Amino acid sequence: MIESWRWYGPFDTISLAEIAQTGAAGIVHALHEVPYGEVWTREAVAARKAEITGAGFRWDVVESLPVHEAIKRGEGDLSTLFANYRQSMANLAAEGIRTICYNFMPLLDWTRTDLKAPVARGGTCLRFDTARMATFEIHMLGRTDAEGDYPEEVLRRAAAWFQASTEGDRDALLHAIMSGLPGAFDRYDIAGLRKALKGYEGIDRDTLRANYRRFLEEVIPAAEDLGMALCVHPDDPPRDILGLPRIVSDEDGIGWIMQAVDSPANGLTLCSGSLGANPANDVPAIARHFAARIRFAHLRNVAKEADGSFEEAAHLDGDTDMVALIAVLLGEERRRRDAGEDFAQIPMRPDHGHDLLHDMERESFPGYPLIGRLRGLAELRGVARALEQAG
Known part of the structure; x- marks a missing residue:
């Protein structure tokens, strides 16, 4: 190789x-x-x-x-x-x-939902947390029908995280989700992402x-x-x-x-x-x-x-x-x-x-x-x- x-x-x-x-x-x-x-x-x-x-x-x-x-x-x-x-x-x-x-x-x-998740023996890694993704989709983005994509236990943890989160926590979550676009010219805020998603309706x-x-x-x-x-x-x-x-x-x-x-x-x-x-x-x-x-x-x-x-x-x-x-x-x-x-x-x-x-x-x-x-x-x-x- x-x-x-x-x-x-x-x-x-x-x-x-x-x-x-x-x-x-x-x-x-x-x-x-x-x-x-x-x-x-x-x-x-x-x-x-x-x-x-x-x-x-x-x-x-x-x-x-x-x-x-x-x-x-x-x-x-x-x-x-x-x-x-x-x-x-x-x-x-x-x-x-x-x-x-x-x-x-x-x-x-x-x-990903986390860019700096801790690694057991030191260091950090990228992480995709299903409950954090559910938090983003349901409680921050307000996507219609998003709750149907997640099991009840994940929904419960998502709601708990959102209730306990600060504005800084939510900004960090949005930043992490947007970070998978290296070199791209589109970086969305919540309103921009909602608008972009409308282009995929149907x-x-x-x-x-x-x-x-x-x-x-x-x-x-x-x-x-x-x-x-x-x-x-x-x-x-x-x-x-x-x-x-x-x-x-x-x-x-x-x-x-x-x-x-x-x-x-x-x-x-x-x-x-x-x-x-x-x-x-x-x-x-x-x-x-x-x-x-x-x-x-x-x-x-x-x-x-x-x-x-x-x-x-x-x-x-x-x-x-x-x-x-x-x-x-x-x-x-x-x-x-x-x-x-x-x-x-x-x-x-x-x-x-x-x-x-x-x-x-x-x-x-x-x-x-x-x-x-x-x-x-x-x-x-x-x-x-x-x-x-x-x-």
Whole structure:
């Protein structure tokens, strides 16, 4: 696997020189400064690539080339947005970047309720607390019918938390939920989020799937022509949020996408943490099932709780058997090499890490500290080396 590291460019407090000391060979990056729906010019791509390669790295994967909300809603004349997306793809391909990670989550990307949950032996982690999410939806957002999405015990705890919370507590909860949009230009307050949700009224699972199929039909033929792969990232968390349907949460959902436009260019970002937060998902089994379509891997772990809550675990310590999962990925790489296939190596990055030691004194994007991810990369590297030597 190609050991990679997510870097936020001019927005990142972690420098390329520091990343070099982690041992990572590749950079995963996006032009976060470009508003959604606008073209990534070849000049801008080339300039950023020169910065990355000049520091001794490869730029292997774009994460993410965002899908505009109007495309997800299927709203209005989308011809310009589709054309802009294809042109951005062409400009990336012209600079030798051929793997694009993206997601099709309505409105919000990854969602957490706590950005600094304490870890048992010190440090902090990201956490999704079902009762806090219920508090937000019912008592702060006032979403109609939200109570029907939660069991009675969760509703009781949500009401108790809201009654005991301060304005600062509620502001922190809103901030945490909005923090899954790195580089995005939309950050909502309560009124703004209510307005944004109205744009999705009447859009159910089938409608979202239809809009997604249309997107794939518009961009996958271009990816084939350019020798690229688009790799969908699973929903995080893998459940409906804010009454919005999520359709990339399990094996069935991924299978539908792969068949919607059946092409090697229609690929998968295997995110062990996103899929692992669904108790019904066997992540190594899902990886085996879709191995031929995996073009990129996010390796992280989560510890789940009975009510649907979960938090980021150390990379080798959560509910997913990371050794078994890495064995699947290495086996797929061997198969590709033996078959002489393109994209034989799978870029991998340590996803989300605990804030450890000096991480807690340094501002960074939530989930993306230096030391916590360095620990994760070292652990994953050790597993991969051991498996490779064992044959």
